[in-house]
Amino acid sequence: MATFFKEDLEENSKEITLSQEESRHCVKVLRFSNGDKISLINGKGFIFQGELLNNDLKKLKIRIDQSQYFNKEQSYRIHIAIAPTKNMDRIEWFVEKATEIGIDKISFIKTRHSERKHLKTTRIHNIIQSALKQSGNLYLPEITELIEFKNFVEMVTEEERFIAYVPENPNNSLIKKSSKKKTYCILVGPEGGFSEEEVALAQVQGFDPVSLGKTRLRTETAGLYACSILNIINQI
Ligand code: SAM
Numbered sequence: 001m002a003t004f005f006k007e008d009l010e011e012n013s014k015e016i017t018l019s020q021e022e023s024r025h026c027v028k029v030l031r032f033s034n035g036d037k038i039s040l041i042n043g044k045g046f047i048f049q050g051e052l053l054n055n056d057l058k059k060l061k062i063r064i065d066q067s068q069y070f071n072k073e074q075s076y077r078i079h080i081a082i083a084p085t086k087n088m089d090r091i092e093w094f095v096e097k098a099t100e101i102g103i104d105k106i107s108f109i110k111t112r113h114s115e116r117k118h119l120k121t122t123r124i125h126n127i128i129q130s131a132l133k134q135s136g137n138l139y140l141p142e143i144t145e146l147i148e149f150k151n152f153v154e155m156v157t158e159e160e161r162f163i164a165y166v167p168e169n170p171n172n173s174l175i176k177k178s179s180k181k182k183t184y185c186i187l188v189g190p191e192g193g194f195s196e197e198e199v200a201l202a203q204v205q206g207f208d209p210v211s212l213g214k215t216r217l218r219t220e221t222a223g224l225y226a227c228s229i230l231n232i233i234n235q236i
Contacts, residue, residue: 001039002030005129007140009042013064015053016040023060026052038062043132043140045070070138076234077183079158081107082223083190084146086115092127094220098141098227099131105142111149113192119146149198153205158185161207164222165189165199174210174229184230186210188223 004022018026026032033055040048040062047068053061080103084091095106108119121143132140159182162174178184187194187202194202199209212225 001037002026002032003133004038004040005043005133006040007043009040009046009048009064011046011067011069013048013067016050016062016064018060018062020058024057026060027055027057040064041132041138043129043138045072045138047138072139075181076230077104077158078102078227078230079105079107079156079183079185080188080223080227081109081152081156081185082188083111083114083219084108084116084119085191085219088123090218090220091116092124094223095124095143096127096131097224099128099137100135101224101227102137102231103141103227104139105144107144107152108146109149109152109187110146111190111198112195114190115192116190117146121145150201153187153202153207156185156205156207158183160184161186161202161205162210162226163187163194163199163202163207164212164226165209166193166211166216168209168211170211170214172209172211174212174226175233177208177210178230178233180234186226186230188219188226191219 004018006016009016032038032052034052036052038050040050048064049066050062050064053063110117124143128141160178162177164186187207212222217225
């Protein structure tokens with residue numbers, strides 16, 4: 001059954017109207033019509049079953065017949081803070097794949113060597129919603145606007161904090177340094193890497209420099225690798 005995303009859907013919602021984009025997609029592309037059944041998610045753990053009440057291309061009305069809540073039941077929490085790449089496609093790729101694999105929060109950080117000093121997150125929110133529908137994951141990751149590195153590291157509260165740093169000893173790997181069932185925050189730098197001052201500043205705030213292996217990964221690959229490692233550590 002086709003799944004739609006509607007963030008403001010609540011447990012007791014009775015009738016809703018889809019956005020113009022979703023209405024059009026449902027009627028024109030998927031060829032759904034009055035009386036057909038669809039499912040919807042709100043990114044907060046609910047799945048809803050509904051029925052189309054009209055064929056309106058702009059304001060498709062849905063009657064909600066059932067709702068079911070799925071508890072997250074996750075003993076760990078992954079937060080990746082990443083310097084967005086100059087090429088938006090690459091950071092969007094990271095966001096999409098990390099959402100599919102499982103991530104709780106993505107922060108965008110502005111660092112000394114960042115090539116991208118501004119970031120519009122509207123498209124990123126849309127990509128996350130699509131990845132959520134596609135993957136069957138029911139929880140929408142939290143996204144933050146671009147924030148200065150110094151301000152960011154000063155306010156992090158996760159239990160295990162890491163900074164992925166290329167000159168770090170390959171034996172000091174994230175795999176060895178992280179333990180199960182924790183809340184994690186890992187910093188991933190821009191193509192030019194973190195400056196030594198940034199690494200020192202992060203260390204003062206409790207971030208442990210870690211290696212992501214012997215090879216130098218692109219920013220988006222490093223983010224996805226870190227996300228995968230932390231998920232794997234918690235699933236074995
Ligand atoms: N020339 C940069 C340097 O030496 O730091 C390379 C930066 S790399 C393309 C982009 C970011 O990915 C780095 O700042 C780091 O956070 C992360 N990264 C990539 N490969 C890594 C590795 N093998 N170990 C740790 N971090 C890595």
